[in-house]
Amino acid sequence: MISVSDVNLTFETNDGPINALKNVSMEVNEGDFVSFIGPSGCGKTTLLRVIAALETPTEGRVTVNNMTPDEARKARQYGYVFQAAGLYPWRTVSGNIKLPLEIMGYSTSEKEDRTRKVIDLVELNGFERKFPWQLSGGMQQRASIARALAFDANILLMDEPFGALDEIVRDRLNGELLNLWARTRKTICFVTHSIPEAVFLSTKIVVMSPRPGRITDIIESTLPKKRNLNIRDGREFIKIAQRVREGLKAGQTEDVF
Amino acid sequence: MKTSYLANKFIPVSTIVILIGVFWYVVAVPMNSDKVSRQFKNLTASEHILKCWSLKKPKLPTPHQIITEMVNTTFFKKISSKRSLVYHGWITLQATLAGFFLGTLLGILLALGIVHNKAMDLSVMPWVIASQTIPILAIAPMIIVVMNSVGVTGLLPKAIISMYLSFFPVVVGMVKGLRSPDQIQLDQMKTWSASSNQILWYLRFPSSLPFLFASLKVGVAASLVGAIVGELPSGAIAGLGARMLAGTYYGQTIMIWSALFAAAFLAAFLVFTIDFLQKITLKRMAIIR
Incomplete structure (x- = not known):
C-alpha cells in the first residue's frame, strides 16, 4: 500500500x-x-x-x-490529521467537515450525507452547529479527524x-x-x-x-x-x-x- | 454594563473634552487681545475678556462661536444653498467615498498580486512605499492640472487623490492578512489538493478580514484628507476644502474652523461606520465573540 x-x-x-x-x-x-x-x-x-x-x-x-x-x-x-486541529473559526463543526468536500466538488446531498456519517463516527452528534471555540481540545481534534475521514481516502x-x-x-x-x-x-x-x-x-x-x-x-x-x-x-x-x-x-x- | 460604559467611556472622554475646552477659552484671550484693544477703548477687564470670546473675525474663535456657526449653516440654511455646511460636506463626502472605493479596490488588487506573484512581491512594495513619501500637497495640483487638461473635472480628480492616500493602508493590511493563515492551514489545503483560487476564497480571504477592516478605518480617514486636499489647489467653489480656502481669503476664521470641525465629525462618522460594520461582520463570522 x-x-x-x-x-x-x-x-x-x-x-x-x-x-x-x-x-x-x-x-x-x-x-x-x-x-x-x-x-x-x-x-x-x-x-x-x-x-x-x-x-x-x-x-x-x-x-x-x-x-x-x-x-x-x-x-x-489520503486524509491528513495535523498536530493542531486547524479548524476554521468562522465555520461550524459541520461547516469545517464540509470544507474538503466543497473543495473537492461533492454535491450538496452527498456533502450532507457524508458529514452526518462522519459526525456519527467520531460521536460529535449534537455539536454540528457549534463553533470551534465552543469545543474542548479533544472535541476539536475529533472534528479534525472527522474532516479527514469525510472523503474517500483509504489512508489516514x-x-x-x-x-x-x-x-x-x-x-x-x-x-x-x-x-x-x-x-x-x-x-x-x-x-x-x-x-x-x-x-x-x-x-x-x-x-x-x-x-x-x-x-x-x-x-x-x-x-x-x-x-x-x-x-x-x-x-x-x-x-x-x-x-x-x-x-x-x-x-x-x-x-x- | 451601564456603570462600565460610564467609567470606561463617558467619564474619561468628557474629562478630556472639558480640559480642552477650558484650555481653549484661556488661550483665546491673549490670542484675540490685540484686536480687542484696537477696536474698543476703556473696557473693564471682564468686558475685555468677553469681547475676546465674541469677536466677529477673531484670530482664534471660541468653541461656542464655532458651534453656533455650525448649527446655523447646518440647520438654518437650505441644503442646496452655497452657505450650507451640509451642501459642502456632501460634495466632499462624495469624492471621499468614490476615492475610498477606488483605493480599497486598488489596494486589494495589488495585495492579491503581491501575495500570488513572486515578481510582484519583489517589485511592487518599494513603489507602494515610495508613493507615500511624496507629499500629497505636491502631487495633488499636478493631478488636478493633468486631469483638467484632458477634460476631467469635478469629482473624479479629487477621488483620485483620495485613492492615492487610501490604497496604501489597504495594501499593507491585506498583504499581511492574506499571509496570516499558518503553515498547518496551508499544508492542509495542499493535502486536499486545493487550487490557489480555492485557497484564496476559503482560507486567505476570510483570514484577512480583520486586517482589512483595520486598514479600511485608516483608509477612509485618509480618503477624507485626500478629498479636502484635492479641493484646495483646484480653486473649487464647493466642498469643505473650498470652504476652508474661502475662509482664509476673507479672514473668516469662524468659517474655517466650522469647516474643520465638520470634516472632523465626518471622519469620525466614517470611521465609526466601518467599526460598526467590522463588529457585525466579525461577530457573524464568529471571529470575535
Whole structure:
C-alpha cells in the first residue's frame, strides 16, 4: 500500500545541511495501523510528510497506492490529521467537515450525507452547529479527524493528533480511534512520542532515532487486532513496550555517552 | 454594563473634552487681545475678556462661536444653498467615498498580486512605499492640472487623490492578512489538493478580514484628507476644502474652523461606520465573540 525504499532527505539550512532522513525503508500493508515513534528530531513527522507529498525526498523511492506521493495527493488518496486541529473559526463543526468536500466538488446531498456519517463516527452528534471555540481540545481534534475521514481516502495519516491533550482524554480518544479503524478498515500511519500509545494502537511500530533521522527497529505487534485499554497491563503489552524502549535507547547511546 | 460604559467611556472622554475646552477659552484671550484693544477703548477687564470670546473675525474663535456657526449653516440654511455646511460636506463626502472605493479596490488588487506573484512581491512594495513619501500637497495640483487638461473635472480628480492616500493602508493590511493563515492551514489545503483560487476564497480571504477592516478605518480617514486636499489647489467653489480656502481669503476664521470641525465629525462618522460594520461582520463570522 505504502512503500518507502532507501529514502534520504537533507534540508539545507543556514547552519549547513541537516540529515533528516537517512536510508529509510519500510512497508505499510493494507489495513495496517503503523506507528512512528522516536524522540523529537528523529524524522518521524518528516517521513509522514514525505508520504503525504508535503516534502520531497532527496533520494529514494516512495509509492502510495502504486502512485508517486504527489499523484496520490492529487488523487486525494489520503486524509491528513495535523498536530493542531486547524479548524476554521468562522465555520461550524459541520461547516469545517464540509470544507474538503466543497473543495473537492461533492454535491450538496452527498456533502450532507457524508458529514452526518462522519459526525456519527467520531460521536460529535449534537455539536454540528457549534463553533470551534465552543469545543474542548479533544472535541476539536475529533472534528479534525472527522474532516479527514469525510472523503474517500483509504489512508489516514496522523501527526501526533493527541499530542496536546491530557492523558485521560487521550486514552479515550485512543480507544475510539481503534473502533473507528476497525469500522472503516482504513490504513493508518500514526506519529507519536508516547510508547504506551504506540503499543496500544499499532499492528506495526516503527522506532526511529535522530541525527541522522533513521529507523532503528520495526516491530510487528503480536497483540490481537481487537483490544481494549486493559491489555496495557498484560505481559504481551509490556514485552512490546520494552522492545520499543530498547530500540529508542539503541539510537540514543552515541549521543548520551 | 451601564456603570462600565460610564467609567470606561463617558467619564474619561468628557474629562478630556472639558480640559480642552477650558484650555481653549484661556488661550483665546491673549490670542484675540490685540484686536480687542484696537477696536474698543476703556473696557473693564471682564468686558475685555468677553469681547475676546465674541469677536466677529477673531484670530482664534471660541468653541461656542464655532458651534453656533455650525448649527446655523447646518440647520438654518437650505441644503442646496452655497452657505450650507451640509451642501459642502456632501460634495466632499462624495469624492471621499468614490476615492475610498477606488483605493480599497486598488489596494486589494495589488495585495492579491503581491501575495500570488513572486515578481510582484519583489517589485511592487518599494513603489507602494515610495508613493507615500511624496507629499500629497505636491502631487495633488499636478493631478488636478493633468486631469483638467484632458477634460476631467469635478469629482473624479479629487477621488483620485483620495485613492492615492487610501490604497496604501489597504495594501499593507491585506498583504499581511492574506499571509496570516499558518503553515498547518496551508499544508492542509495542499493535502486536499486545493487550487490557489480555492485557497484564496476559503482560507486567505476570510483570514484577512480583520486586517482589512483595520486598514479600511485608516483608509477612509485618509480618503477624507485626500478629498479636502484635492479641493484646495483646484480653486473649487464647493466642498469643505473650498470652504476652508474661502475662509482664509476673507479672514473668516469662524468659517474655517466650522469647516474643520465638520470634516472632523465626518471622519469620525466614517470611521465609526466601518467599526460598526467590522463588529457585525466579525461577530457573524464568529471571529470575535
